[in-house]
Amino acid sequence: MFELVIVLAIGAILMGFVVRGYYSFFHQNRLNEAVENIVNMLQKARNRTLSSYDETGTGASHCVHFDPAPTNKVSLFQFNSSDSTCSIQVDSLNYYELSSPVEIVSVTGLGALQSVVFQRISGDATTNGVLDLAASASIVVRSSWDNSQRTITISPTGVIQVE
Numbered sequence: 001m002f003e004l005v006i007v008l009a010i011g012a013i014l015m016g017f018v019v020r021g022y023y024s025f026f027h028q029n030r031l032n033e034a035v036e037n038i039v040n041m042l043q044k045a046r047n048r049t050l051s052s053y054d055e056t057g058t059g060a061s062h063c064v065h066f067d068p069a070p071t072n073k074v075s076l077f078q079f080n081s082s083d084s085t086c087s088i089q090v091d092s093l094n095y096y097e098l099s100s101p102v103e104i105v106s107v108t109g110l111g112a113l114q115s116v117v118f119q120r121i122s123g124d125a126t127t128n129g130v131l132d133l134a135a136s137a138s139i140v141v142r143s144s145w146d147n148s149q150r151t152i153t154i155s156p157t158g159v160i161q162v163e
Contacts (some may be wrong), residue, residue, distance in 0.1 A: 049118040063117040072098040101144040109137030123158040
């Protein structure tokens, strides 16, 4: 009887390690997926701008707007140059909502609007369609499960990097 209790205790301890490892892998994978989707959204906006994609055929700049926690949403818009806002949503499929426990914890270098606008022809990143970024902008995405985080950096030339 004592041997059975020992075997069950060892089995429970091993199962605890396996479950902990699975959850760690699962949440790290969610963080990586969120970062990848945000980078894809940024690249899509830059590519649409460089290819002059819009409904009128005349070309338009595109921008990505960040809504940090608690909303945790990233949206792709067509830039409205008449009022310097990201106001014309390209279509309803161009937004990404981060799922819990992943969240956007900070957006720095993009000004009060928390949007990055890509310029036609050059692909340079700006904050409002006119002013170039003075320095690189960064978006920090964190998993609240284990507090691991990744930083997405956008250079003034529009180059996107993940750290």
